[in-house]
Amino acid sequence: MVTVRAPATSANLGSGFDVFGAALGRPADIVRVEKADRTTIDVTGVGSQYIPEDPEKNTVGAVAEALEAPAHIEIDKGVRPASGLGSSAASAAAAAVGLNELYDRGLSREALVPIAAEGEAVVSGAAHADNVAPSIMGGFTIARSDGVTAVDASIPLVTCLPEVVVSTRDARGVVPDGAHMEDVVEVVGNAATLAVGMARDDPGLVGRGMDDSIVTPARAELIAGYEAVRSAAFDAGATGVTISGAGPAVIAACHERDRQTIAGTMLDAFEDAGVDARAYQTRIGRGAEVFE
Numbered sequence: 191m192v193t194v195r196a197p198a199t200s201a202n203l204g205s206g207f208d209v210f211g212a213a214l215g216r217p218a219d220i221v222r223v224e225k226a227d228r229t230t231i232d233v234t235g236v237g238s239q240y241i242p243e244d245p246e247k248n249t250v251g252a253v254a255e256a257l258e259a260p261a262h263i264e265i266d267k268g269v270r271p272a273s274g275l276g277s278s279a280a281s282a283a284a285a286a287v288g289l290n291e292l293y294d295r296g297l298s299r300e301a302l303v304p305i306a307a308e309g310e311a312v313v314s315g316a317a318h319a320d321n322v323a324p325s326i327m328g329g330f331t332i333a334r335s336d337g338v339t340a341v342d343a344s345i346p347l348v349t350c351l352p353e354v355v356v357s358t359r360d361a362r363g364v365v366p367d368g369a370h371m372e373d374v375v376e377v378v379g380n381a382a383t384l385a386v387g388m389a390r391d392d393p394g395l396v397g398r399g400m401d402d403s404i405v406t407p408a409r410a411e412l413i414a415g416y417e418a419v420r421s422a423a424f425d426a427g428a429t430g431v432t433i434s435g436a437g438p439a440v441i442a443a444c445h446e447r448d449r450q451t452i453a454g455t456m457l458d459a460f461e462d463a464g465v466d467a468r469a470y471q472t473r474i475g476r477g478a479e480v481f482e
């Protein structure tokens with residue numbers, strides 16, 4: 191048996207739609223894999239009642255299939271499904287790392303990324319790798335069709351998760367078909383700024399690079415209280431604020447000294463909008479860890 195802890199992740203970070211991602215210090219999924227003749231799945235933990243145990247419908251089933259590694263797979267969910275915190279990806283990432291170990295496949299962490307992304311195709315209709323890449327490799331990641339660049343960063347973050355559900359599949363449905371050239375120019379500038387900020391571990395530059403005028407405005411409509419939460423976080427010292435993944439979670443980059451205050455003001459703003467929420471005070475962290 192192999193046990194793996196794979197972290198929640200925040201994809202896009204505003205300016206890097208379907209490309210940027212960051213591993214979060216918490217929460218995380220714990221996945222145990224054991225060799226079997228056919229794949230079976232048990233799910234417990236946060237939101238497990240909404241997660242199918244049918245291998246055709248669970249992200250880990252697609253991973254076992256892609257690796258030709260049938261197993262009994264136990265998933266202990268720490269990352270709530272439909273959160274914008276890479277819930278489906280955390281399980282897929284953990285399964286990819288665990289099954290690679292269990293069956294001695296010898297694949298590198300980078301080679302496991304497209305395999306874990308097969309799981310994302312099952313739930314959202316697209317094999318986007320921007321969540322599974324950081325969950326497997328850790329740090330800040332740039333996922334391209336030809337591979338992944340990972341940067342070891344440690345930016346302090348607040349992720350605020352409201353008690354509402356936005357499925358990634360639905361949120362992909364509101365992504366515009368095209369963009370104006372002036373918006374593309376602005377977003378390229380922001381993405382480049384963010385990437386340099388990660389390389390320098392500079393929360394100010396990372397925050398300045400999080401703005402996005404193409405995908406985020408359409409998705410903000412799906413999150414009650416988003417604009418108020420965003421303004422409150424900036425007022426409390428956040429360097430950048432945007433939707434985490436496809437939402438509904440909202441992510442703020444900051445200096446460590448401001449993190450607690452930012453978390454409190456984001457929660458208050460959601461409450462004023464009539465939405466219960468919880469906040470994780472965290473930072474960019476490690477990728478999947480194996481426990482034999």
Ligand SMILES: Nc1ncnc2c1ncn2[C@@H]1O[C@H](COP(=O)(O)OP(=O)(O)O)[C@@H](O)[C@H]1O
Nearest residue numbers: 248249271272273274276277278281313357358
């Ligand atoms: N192992 C899994 N963990 C979480 N969700 C899963 C898993 N397998 C399938 N799902 C389904 O994926 C959907 C959640 O994924 P998604 O909408 O991408 O949310 P998130 O942003 O949290 O990843 C839910 O419909 C859930 O039932």
Ligand SMILES: N[C@@H](CCOP(=O)(O)O)C(=O)O
Nearest residue numbers: 201208274275276358435436
């Ligand atoms: N790039 C994807 C990321 C989805 O992240 P999730 O955490 O909401 O699953 C998108 O924006 O659709």
